[in-house]
Amino acid sequence: xxxxxxxxxxxxxxxxxxxxxxxxxxxxxxxxxxxxxxxxxxxxxxxxxxxxxxxxxxxxxxxxxxxxxxxxxxxxxxxxxxxxxxxxxxxxxxxxxxxxxxxxxxxxxxxxxxxxxxxxxxxxxxxxxxxxxxxxxxxxxxxxxxxxxxxxxxxxxxxxxxxxxxxxxxxxxxxxxxxxxxxxxxxxxxxxxxxxxxxxxxxxxxxxxxxxxxxxxxxxxxxxxxxxxxxxxxxxxxxxxxxxxxxxxxxxxxxxxxxxxxxxx
Numbered sequence: 143x144x145x146x147x148x149x150x151x152x153x154x155x156x157x158x159x160x161x162x163x164x165x166x167x168x169x170x171x172x173x174x175x176x177x178x179x180x181x182x183x184x185x186x187x188x189x190x191x192x193x194x195x196x197x198x199x200x201x202x203x204x205x206x207x208x209x210x211x212x213x214x215x216x217x218x219x220x221x222x223x224x225x226x227x228x229x230x231x232x233x234x235x236x237x238x239x240x241x242x243x244x245x246x247x248x249x250x251x252x253x254x255x256x257x258x259x260x261x262x263x264x265x266x267x268x269x270x271x272x273x274x275x276x277x278x279x280x281x282x283x284x285x286x287x288x289x290x291x292x293x294x295x296x297x298x299x300x301x302x303x304x305x306x307x308x309x310x311x312x313x314x315x316x317x318x319x320x321x322x323x324x325x326x327x328x329x330x331x332x333x334x335x336x337x338x339x340x341x342x343x344x345x346x347x348x349x350x351x352x353x354x355x356x357x358x359x360x361x362x363x364x365x366x367x368x369x370x371x372x373x374x375x376x377x378x379x380x381x382x383x384x385x386x387x388x389x390x391x392x393x394x395x396x397x398x399x400x401x402x403x404x405x406x407x
Contacts, residue, residue, distance in 0.1 A: 146172060146242055146243050146249075147250075148171070148172045150228045150229040150230055150249070151174040151175065151230045151231075151296075152174060152175040152222070152226035152228045152230070152231045153174045153175070153176055153234050153240060154219070154222030154223075154225075154226060154231055154232065155176070155177070155234045155235065156179050156218035156234070156235055157178060157179070157180055157236035158183050158236070159180050159181065159182055159193040160190055160192075162180065162193060162196035162236065164236050164237060165200060165236050167199070167203030168203050168204035169203060171242065172245075174228075174242075176200075176203075176204060176205040176206070177205065177206045177207075177208070177222050177225045177226060178205050178207045178208070179208045179210060179218040179221045179222055179225075180193070180207060180208065180209045180210065181210045181211075181215075182210070182211045182212065182213075183316075184212075184213060186211050186212075187212075188211070189209065206225055208221055213316040213317075214314060214316040215292075215314045215315040215316050215323070216310065216311040216312075216316075216317065217309075217311050217316075219314075219323070220311065223308055226299050229299055230249050231296065232296045232345065233292045233296075233297070234293055235293055235348070237348065238346045238348050240346055241344050241345050241346060244344040244345040244346075247341075248260040248262045248343040249296060251279065251341050257298070257338060257339045258297065258298045258301040258331055258336035258337055258338060259282070259297050259298065259302075259336070259337075259339070260296045260338075260339055260341040261294055261328070261340045262295070262296065262340075263275045263343060263345065264291060264293055264294050264346040264347065264348050265346075265348075266347070266349060266350045267347065275342065279340065279341055279342065280339065282328055282332070282338040283332070284373065284381075287328045287329075287338070287340075290324040293345075294345065294346065295324065301336055302336075305334035305335070307330045307331050307336070308327075309326070310323060310330075312407055313326055313365075313369055313372070319364075319365045319407055321365050321366065321369055322366070322372070325373045328373075329375075357393075358392060358397060360400065363393060363397050363401050366385075367382065367402075367403065367405045368406065368407040369407075370385065371404075371407070372405070382401065383402065386398035386402055
């Protein structure tokens, strides 16, 4: 297989200060630019002991490292959008292994199609797909992009900036409304008239995680209700009842009714 052309790609890592050791050096990224956004995890917080040495390691390896004294992963994503100096940005986490060939394939699609975002595939540590993915290039809509994960996404930085589209920092890991930030970004892109596609290219390995521990709790229902309302806007009257009906067996009638309440965000 030929070496992928990543000369116009930035890989933007979001990390907490105590997790930097798992991030590879820029030299391992096939010529892509590396931007690492480090959060202290506390508003106004200080870096823990040892973080300085890891930051120095990454900078010596060619990375641009930015420290945010805050929490909320959407803030890190937006900082990566601001700092990226190349056309395409793969959003990445500190526990993700990047598939450079897959990134090259997805970016080639963006170059050829002019789409503003590619939603790609990811596998777990066994090599199994993390979810069901389309087998061919498929335009994204509000109906088929609700399960997007950030490490599956490659954005056209120029188009996103020109349209004024960025992550809503009220949502995502580290915020009270701790999910839905990816879906909201895609929805905002679509509303701005940008094209986004699901692309059958594997770009990342992300370890298996337990994301269902909060499922069905009041906090989870409120977060999902707010995220869906924020993403779909006026379509909430149609899509929220459909979601509640589909999941009533697991969240119960009380949970379904709670989900249907006007969302606060």
